[in-house]
Amino acid sequence: MRSIPLTWLPRLLVLSPSPKVLLFIRLPRPNITYVVSMVSQFMHSPSVSHRNAVDRILIYLKSAPWKGLMFSKNGDLEVIGYTDADWAGSIADRRSTSYYFTFVRGYLVTWWSKKQNVVSRSSAEAEYRGMAHGVCELLWIRRLVTELGFKPGKQMELHCYNKSATDIAHNLVQHDRTKHVEVNKHFIKEKIEKKIIRLPFVKSEDQLADILTKAVCGRVFHDSLTKLGIGDIYAPT
Incomplete structure (x- = not known):
């Protein structure tokens, strides 16, 4: 799975600051599910703090565009x-x-x-x-x-x-x-x-x-992403 293009997202959010846009952003990125679900609750009547939170989500996404889910063959169907x-x-x-x-x-x-x-x-x-x-x-x-x-x-x-x-x-x-x-x-x-x-x-x-229910420290967050299989999709296999 490849990351979605991010260059047009800030402009789209300005034109249409709706929950659907944020939900679309999080589809291939489970690591932002919690924060997106939180800010989406206020998108019908956003304040400056809510917009600042959205900007921070976009900054995080642009800082790590290579993060995604990788799949390979595994014999144990569990x-x-x-x-x-x-x-x-x-x-x-x-x-x-x-x-x-x-x-x-x-x-x-x-x-x-x-x-x-x-x-x-x-x-x-x-x-x-x-x-x-x-x-x-x-x-x-x-x-x-x-x-x-x-x-x-x-x-x-x-x-x-x-x-x-x-x-x-x-x-x-x-x-x-x-x-x-x-x-x-x-x-x-x-x-x-x-x-x-x-x-x-x-x-x-x-x-x-836990990373879907609350804000956790950086160490726990990145450790959870590793366990979830979220890594560098452009790394050599």
Whole structure:
């Protein structure tokens, strides 16, 4: 995948400062998904600070036009996902945002971020709603690769570092704290019982989806990009 041309983007943003332009910029660049999703929320009524943030995104892109995703042949057809959510992250309405990464054969193939439709009353609920989206994505990828004749030979993995959310997924007992996520709970539990997916616990420092939920330090950010397979697309192979 080659980087998109950047020379015309500042002029296009001046002419049409819409969320669609920013979303187009981030399509081949998962490393800017978080910041683009944040500034896109204010593009209908931007302030000077929002425009300054957009300018900084463009400066970052122009400073590293060679960064992109590279793919090569790998014999192990393994499907893995990482899911995360920022609980009540939106200051305006206190809704949470769900994020996930999915890998096939060790290579990043899809990534997604979207604000949840309702306000979550706990971090476990926010994570669980995000987990449901991650499961749906894994099921879609499984169906796609099966139609292509490459059915995964083992359970797909969905990594989540919120222990409460993973405990809810494995716990059959319903109680007052989980009634409001009952539909998602049964959906995920069904896939676990059918051995389609499994939910291994992942440590916070190994949660790749963190760069989609919050601003992290430079070391963590660049380390995550390496793990995601984002590197120099012009480097000799």
